[in-house]
Amino acid sequence: xxxxxxxxxxxxxxxxxxxxxxxxxxxxxxxxxxxxxxxxxxxxxxxxxxxxxxxxxxxxxxxxxxxxxxxxxxxxxxxxxxxxxxxxxxxxxxxxxxxxxxxxxxxxxxxxxxxxxxxxxxxxxxxxxxxxxxxxxxxxxxxxxxxxxxxxxxxxxxxxxxxxxxxxxxxx
Amino acid sequence: xxxxxxxxxxxxxxxxxxxxxxxxxxxxxxxxxxxxxxxxxxxxxxxxxxxxxxxxxxxxxxxxxxxxxxxxxxxxxxxxxxxxxxxxxxxxxxxxxxxxxxxxxxxxxxxxxxxxxxxxxxxxxxxxxxxxxxxxxxxxxxxxxxxxxxxxxxxxxxxxxxxxxxxxxxxxxxxxxxxxxxxxxxxxxxxxxxxxxxxxxxxxxxxxxxxxxxxxxxxxxxxxxxxxxxxxxxxxxxxxxxxxxxxxxxxxx
Numbered sequence: 255x256x257x258x259x260x261x262x263x264x265x266x267x268x269x270x271x272x273x274x275x276x277x278x279x280x281x282x283x284x285x286x287x288x289x290x291x292x293x294x295x296x297x298x299x300x301x302x303x304x305x306x307x308x309x310x311x312x313x314x315x316x317x318x319x320x321x322x323x324x325x326x327x328x329x330x331x332x333x334x335x336x337x338x339x340x341x342x343x344x345x346x347x348x349x350x351x352x353x354x355x356x357x358x359x360x361x362x363x364x365x366x367x368x369x370x371x372x373x374x375x376x377x378x379x380x381x382x383x384x385x386x387x388x389x390x391x392x393x394x395x396x397x398x399x400x401x402x403x404x405x406x407x408x409x410x411x412x413x414x415x416x417x418x419x420x421x422x423x424x425x426x
Numbered sequence: 427x428x429x430x431x432x433x434x435x436x437x438x439x440x441x442x443x444x445x446x447x448x449x450x451x452x453x454x455x456x457x458x459x460x461x462x463x464x465x466x467x468x469x470x471x472x473x474x475x476x477x478x479x480x481x482x483x484x485x486x487x488x489x490x491x492x493x494x495x496x497x498x499x500x501x502x503x504x505x506x507x508x509x510x511x512x513x514x515x516x517x518x519x520x521x522x523x524x525x526x527x528x529x530x531x532x533x534x535x536x537x538x539x540x541x542x543x544x545x546x547x548x549x550x551x552x553x554x555x556x557x558x559x560x561x562x563x564x565x566x567x568x569x570x571x572x573x574x575x576x577x578x579x580x581x582x583x584x585x586x587x588x589x590x591x592x593x594x595x596x597x598x599x600x601x602x603x604x605x606x607x608x609x610x611x612x613x614x615x616x617x618x619x620x621x622x623x624x625x626x627x628x629x630x631x632x633x634x635x636x637x638x639x640x641x642x643x644x645x646x647x648x649x650x651x652x653x654x655x656x657x658x659x660x661x662x663x664x665x666x667x668x669x670x671x672x673x674x675x676x677x678x679x
Binding site for chain 2: 347349351352353356358359362363366367370371372386387388389391393394396398400401402403405406407410414417418421422
């Protein structure tokens with residue numbers, strides 16, 4: 255059996271951005287594993303991966319289409335087990351933000367996380383309007399808030415004298 | 427000396443009675459009898475020793491002598507009894523007299539004592555009167571002296587009081603001036619302190635107002651900024667938060 259390159263697993267993990275993505279990928283891996291040993295006529299892989307976002311299914315198909323995987327059930331199974339295990343081992347970064355987390359926003363956050371922290375982290379993005387701006391972070395049991403009110407407080411502290419002068423300025 | 431001429435009564439009156447009268451007691455009487463018998467024996471012995479009569483005469487003389495001796499003895503016994511009786515009577519009489527004398531002496535003593543007491547009482551009464559008179563005199567003198575002293579003291583006190591009042595007035599005036607000065611100084615200090623406190627309080631109040639306004643400004647700014655910033659700006663703030671967290675080592679990777 256050919257040894258599976260870790261970069262292929264990493265490439266797939268890089269497409270998993272959120273906890274929801276991770277759930278979808280795990281379901282897909284499970285279906286693939288079930289289909290692998292089915293005696294009857296097999297279901298096309300594309301159909302099995304139809305529930306996944308395109309980027310995820312594409313990355314997965316790229317690996318599955320590799321000859322050493324495609325021609326060996328055992329290698330395929332080994333790959334699926336390794337992928338399942340790698341997804342299970344991913345760490346969750348919970349982020350609370352002031353706005354509704356759109357795909358674009360999540361993409362931007364995920365891009366930063368992938369670039370700065372690596373592909374082993376998935377996001378759990380929630381909304382908290384009281385933040386007004388910025389983010390509240392929870393990771394490995396630790397907590398940190400860097401929000402708009404804090405930014406304003408810091409800016410206000412720096413500019414307090416100027417603000418007060420402006421406040422106390424006699425009305426012309 | 428002839429034995430027959432010996433007068434025993436004389437002998438007794440010369441030798442024994444003085445002794446009996448000296449000792450008028452039973453012991454004295456017995457002693458007198460013993461002396462009498464001794465004297466008599468001595469006389470007979472002297473007589474027999476100087477005389478040398480014949481046998482018959484001697485016998486007759488002896489017989490006579492014995493008879494005489496018996497008579498003398500009887501007489502001596504009678505005399506002794508009489509003397510004893512007389513001595514007893516004398517003793518009884520003396521005792522009676524002594525009792526009378528004692529009684530009389532007691533009465534005399536009592537009378538004398540009573541008289542003396544009376545005299546002493548009179549004397550004491552006289553002395554008491556004198557003492558009372560002297561006491562009255564002394565009392566009057568003392569009273570006069572006391573009145574004089576009291577008057578003098580009262581005058582002194584009045585003068586002293588007057589002086590003291592003057593001194594007190596001077597003291598009071600001086601202290602009042604001093605106190606007024608101290609009070610003025612305290613009032614000045616209090617005014618300065620009050621002014622400072624008011625100033626501090628005003629400054630503190632102004633600071634609180636400024637802070638309040640500042641907080642309101644910040645709050646308004648937050649609300650306004652939170653509602654007005656764009657999606658792009660929100661995303662930029664999120665990325666900034668992530669950058670700062672990483673910079674602070676929050677992720678520990």
